Every structure is written in structure tokens, then in C-alpha cells.
Amino acid sequence: MTDQSKAISQDKRLVEAIANGTVIDHIAPGQAMNILRLFTFLGRGKKNRMTVGFNLKSGDMQSKDIIKIENVTFSPSETEQLAILAPNATINQISDYKVVDKYKLRLPPEIVGAFSCPNSNCITHQEKDATPRFKIFKKDNGQVMMRCHYCERVFEREIVLKTNGLEP
Numbered sequence: 001m002t003d004q005s006k007a008i009s010q011d012k013r014l015v016e017a018i019a020n021g022t023v024i025d026h027i028a029p030g031q032a033m034n035i036l037r038l039f040t041f042l043g044r045g046k047k048n049r050m051t052v053g054f055n056l057k058s059g060d061m062q063s064k065d066i067i068k069i070e071n072v073t074f075s076p077s078e079t080e081q082l083a084i085l086a087p088n089a090t091i092n093q094i095s096d097y098k099v100v101d102k103y104k105l106r107l108p109p110e111i112v113g114a115f116s117c118p119n120s121n122c123i124t125h126q127e128k129d130a131t132p133r134f135k136i137f138k139k140d141n142g143q144v145m146m147r148c149h150y151c152e153r154v155f156e157r158e159i160v161l162k163t164n165g166l167e168p
């Protein structure tokens, strides 16, 4: 058995292990922890059984994290939030032990209402009607940046996550 087919069969076993729910696969090593924080943040994972694997062998990456969460389907807005934490992860939707949908997370061009602005003088902290929104773009070096719609300040993704309690 080649390393690759070993990794694939391990993959398959991990994906097939839940009856219904979502498997977030190909998470960059270490990012599973942040995703778990996001679940807490979203109020998910309180009642739903979750399994987390850290630093698993992968066919196309050195190692990866994986999260299985039972009986949960993510909404489009939750999927966008996940994409900011794990831009290259794959979502597997499981129904009756079968993968019924599979897609790669993509960074949304804009995210609304998910993260608050790191700028404490930003109007979003005073005005209840000003729902935080950020334009999302990548710099040439791959760094994900987020620009606040209101104060127009540009933040590195990590700063926004930290402000929202999502970074270690």
C-alpha cells in the first residue's frame, strides 16, 4: 500500500464514521483548535457530539486536522466564518453514512455580522444598527486581510480573530 492510498483509506474511514452531520477535513494543522473556539462562539457543539483529530496523515499535505460534528449542517454564513479560519478545508456533508455533498471552503468577498471590529472607536461599537461588516482580500503573500466597512481600517485576519476571542 502506498502512503497516498493509506492516507486515502484513513480519510475514508474518518469520513464514514458518522451517520449524519458534517466533517471538516483538510484543516491546516493547529487550526482545528480555532474552529472549536468558533463553535463555542456560534453556540454550536454544546449538544452535538464532536470528534477532533490533530496532525493526521494526509495524502496531499504533511499533516492535517479534522473535525466531525454530528447532526449539524452549517448555514452559508457559518460556512463563511469557517472559511476565514480554515481557507483550504473541505466540508463533507454526511447523511446515512454517505457523503452527500463535498466542497472546498472559499473565502467570501465580504462577511457581515460575524466578527466585531478591532478598532474600539469604530461606530459599530456605539450604533446597534451598524452591523459589523468586512471586505475580505488576500495580499500577494497570501495574508488574508479584512477591511471594516465603517471605519475603513484594514486588519490582518489574525487581529480580527484575536479581538473575537478566536486566537490562542
Ligand SMILES: [Zn+2]
Residues within 6 Å of the ligand: 117, 118, 119, 122, 123, 124, 148, 149, 150, 151, 152, 153
Ligand atoms: Zn471598524
